Amino acid sequence: MKILVCIKQVPDAEAPIRIGADGRSFAVTGGAWRMNRFDEFAVEEALQIREAFPGTVVEALSVGPARAAAVLRRALSLGADEAIHILREGEEEPLPGEVAALIAAYVRDRGYDLILAGVMAEDDMQAQTGPMLAERLGLPCATAVVAETIPPNGMTIRVERELEGGLREALEMPLPALLSLQSGINRPRYPALSHVLRARTQPMMTVRAGDLPAPPRRERVVLLFLPAPAAKTLFLTGTPAEKAERLAELFREKALL
Amino acid sequence: MNAEIVVIAEVAAEGQPAPVSLELIAFAKSLRRNAAEPIRVFLPGRGIGAAAAELARLPGVAVTGIEGESLASYSAEAWKEALAPLLAARKTRFICVSHNANGADFAPGLAVRLGAACITAVEAFRIEAEGPIFSLSILKGKLQMEIVPEAETAVVTLLPGAFRRGDAPSSPMDKARKDGTNTTQNETVLLPEEFRRKEIPPTGVTTLKEKKSEVQGDRAGPPAAEMISVPDIPLKTRPLGLLPAPDEAADLAAAEVIVSAGRGIGGEENIELLRRLAFLFSRAAIGASRAVCDAGWLPCRYQIGQTGKTVSPRLYIACGISGALQHLAGMRGSQYIVAVNRDPQAAIFRVADVAVVEELVSFLPLLIAACRKHREGAAEAGR
Missing domain, CATH: 3.40.50.620 (HUPs)
Known part of the structure; x- marks a missing residue:
């Protein structure tokens, strides 16, 4: 089986974020970028499928500027066999429609049996790239997948999608198919030393975005802004002990303690 | 047009x-x-x-x-x-x-x-x-x-x-x-x-x-x-039906105080600190963000948010919760929201009544001590 995992480099959730001078991009203080957490589940799921189906090849793909190579190295160090970098210059983040079109242009006719993606990126939170890619490739697709099983013949995949209120919906689809994975579907592993060493030197394939057919741009980011702080929020000040004391007083005043 | x-x-x-x-x-x-x-x-x-x-x-x-x-x-x-x-x-x-x-x-x-x-x-x-x-x-x-x-x-x-x-x-x-x-x-x-x-x-x-x-x-x-x-067209996808929600157990709905854990608590071992804090209140329960349940630090029945439970206790103490909308959807109705997070930009602070920008692991023991003192003070005064 041949599996493609789509991964994205996103800012570390706790890193301080600034809005760029153009008002439409953001900058991460200290360059704290990491693999999108949802995509870590996708990498892990692919590796588990490879364990169940010997001979399976797992390839990781990312669209992004030069720095995005770091998440592909990470995928290799986790155990992916190959890495493909669709190099797209520019700090302004591409929108999902553009990313899906670029990936589709590369992936088409390469014979992947299964394409996995995270349910969304932690940064833009649009949850579009996976289902858009499936549509472009004409593949059946399920999003927010919390469980999957492939019967031994490897012809179909049975998935459970997460619905509201804890409900799940079960579906069966023929392969090839695309799944976007919800967090919690597995426990992502830590890199093994042998993989880490290999990942350092293993070449990756780089494809320039400009060499692929120009993707459509059907949306335009107007502006990013910091949400105004809520006027009602009381930020406690002082030493940690003073804050703790003040908070306990507040609990007392509100008759909560 | x-x-x-x-x-x-x-x-x-x-x-x-x-x-x-x-x-x-x-x-x-x-x-x-x-x-x-x-x-x-x-x-x-x-x-x-x-x-x-x-x-x-x-x-x-x-x-x-x-x-x-x-x-x-x-x-x-x-x-x-x-x-x-x-x-x-x-x-x-x-x-x-x-x-x-x-x-x-x-x-x-x-x-x-x-x-x-x-x-x-x-x-x-x-x-x-x-x-x-x-x-x-x-x-x-x-x-x-x-x-x-x-x-x-x-x-x-x-x-x-x-x-x-x-x-x-x-x-x-x-x-x-x-x-x-x-x-x-x-x-x-x-x-x-x-x-x-x-x-x-x-x-x-x-x-x-x-x-x-x-x-x-x-x-x-x-x-x-x-x-x-619409005509009955052949589809690749075959729906197999709905599966029931996993077991419901945690007393979140009835709790008046919820101490809730986010990824920022750092690890499973720190849940104990939250339990100790919750223990100081009556009718208190522990809750969690999705990330905590995904990591297996707490079972998924503790999850609060869009795909988990919706709660509206008198007091909600969000510990290390970033405040993603999916979580806010489940706790916005709380009467009094206290958020503790080391990231001053965390979105949870915008829905909080009281914000504490601190490291949880060092702050919670201080808070537990202060709350104990106030409880005992009240008990003394009441005698």
Whole structure:
């Protein structure tokens, strides 16, 4: 089986974020970028499928500027066999429609049996790239997948999608198919030393975005802004002990303690 | 130019129109340039006649029920196959879909098939001369992004609850039921509770006023839904049915105080600190964000949020929770919210009454000690 995992480099959730001078991009203080957490589940799921189906090849793909190579190295160090970098210059983040079109242009006719993606990126939170890619490739697709099983013949995949209120919906689809994975579907592993060493030197394939057919741009980011702080929020000040004391007083005043 | 706005509605388990669909209709109405612009509601499914008729009683909307054997259970494939040809023929301005499990599943693919723009998880919008500018949260709510479609048609998914029914006199559904007709009444565009006032920048904002006395069109007789059927096309996806929710156990619903853990607690071993804090309150329980349950630090029945439980205790203490909207959806109704997080930009601070920017592991023991002291002080005084 041949599996493609789509991964994205996103800012570390706790890193301080600034809005760029153009008002439409953001900058991460200290360059704290990491693999999108949802995509870590996708990498892990692919590796588990490879364990169940010997001979399976797992390839990781990312669209992004030069720095995005770091998440592909990470995928290799986790155990992916190959890495493909669709190099797209520019700090302004591409929108999902553009990313899906670029990936589709590369992936088409390469014979992947299964394409996995995270349910969304932690940064833009649009949850579009996976289902858009499936549509472009004409593949059946399920999003927010919390469980999957492939019967031994490897012809179909049975998935459970997460619905509201804890409900799940079960579906069966023929392969090839695309799944976007919800967090919690597995426990992502830590890199093994042998993989880490290999990942350092293993070449990756780089494809320039400009060499692929120009993707459509059907949306335009107007502006990013910091949400105004809520006027009602009381930020406690002082030493940690003073804050703790003040908070306990507040609990007392509100008759909560 | 067709100025129509389309709403893709859905049926709740009981055969009634889903509440999110009513919210979507209110949203669609606010997107109109004027009250004469038509709103077309598409309702795909099987056996949806009653729900379609119910929706058709709403003022200002025309309803098309799409019946089909392939629509008996939801699948993105069936929905796209049924909807795309109908929509492609219409040249619609906006196609409004709920950003719930199903809407988020089929909307992006539908947009690609139609060559439409796609803007998902919309929370608010403002109307400018060139049209609406949509805003949504990015980076777990640290920033807001404003975005506009640049295509003739745009598929827009609305985050459930973002455009909630306000304290309007009554919902249009109730009104229609009560009046039994909708030919004479004035229509009230429902506004969200607060319209996310605090999250919209102070300049250049067009506040939406209630649009009253809208043109209704004099329809003769009660409105009826148009019903069409789609042919039974072979699908690759085979729905296998719904699976029940996992066990319910934690006493979250009954708790008056919830101490809730986020990824920022750092590790499973620190849950004990939260338990010790919760122990100081009466009727207290432990809750968790999705990330904590995913990591296996607490079982999933502790999860609070859109896909977990919705709670509204007297006191909610959010420990190391970033405040993603999916979590806020489950705890926003809490009476008093205290957030402890080391990241001063964390979105949770915007819904909190009291914010503490500190490392949890060092702060919680101090807080536990201070709370103990105050409890004992109260006990002394009471003697």
